[in-house]
Amino acid sequence: MEKIHISETKYTPEIILDPFDRNIKIRGSSYPENTFEFYHETMDWIEEFLKEESEKPIIVELEIAYFNSSSSKLLFDFFTLFEDAQDEGRDIQIYWKYNIENDYGKESGEEFQEEFDTLNFNLVVVN
Template sequence: MEILLLEGSAKTPEINFNQDTGVLELRGRSIPENSIEFFKPLNDWVDIYGSSPKETTQIEVRLEYFNTSSSKCILDLFKRLEQLDGNSTEVKVNWYFEKDDEDMEEAGVDYEAIVDLPFKIIEVEEI
């Protein structure tokens, strides 16, 4: 299995999913017209990773903003990770938001409420 490395674009975030460290990172903005296409390889990667995961899986969400189409795909990604949790890996979520960005903070809190994974909502100076 290979590291999933995608460069960020005007509408899609930078992706770095690493099976050697168990760290899955999304960074930037996620506003594609159709997010299904973009998230498909991410989901596929997680499915394969799930067969031999690290002891701890850490998902790092560093998003500036995302559209409603992505919001559903992000939830689906969390739900997939939820399935892995407790199954030979422990999944943790770090959700970052920029100082004063209460919308992104609120979005993290909202996901925490509907996803059965431990969340840390972390304020940073810059995403």
């Protein structure tokens, strides 16, 4: 699998998908015009990557300052993939990062944490 790097724009986040470091990183704001189209490649990559049998941990870092409702749905779908992969034996560590002043970053992280309570979901405050 190849490494993918999508640059940040005003309304779409930076995405780094690294199969060698086993790292999935999404950082920035997310309110694309067509959310499912924007994340299509990322979704396919993650699905493919999670199929590879390995016990080495996969690190997922999410630092999304603002996301709209359809991005929220998409994040939900990502977490569903991670949950399924974990059931298949993958070791997945999720780090949900939010700025200390961003109440919503914290609350939305907590809502995902509650929804996916079997995942290794860590809330991380960033100054």
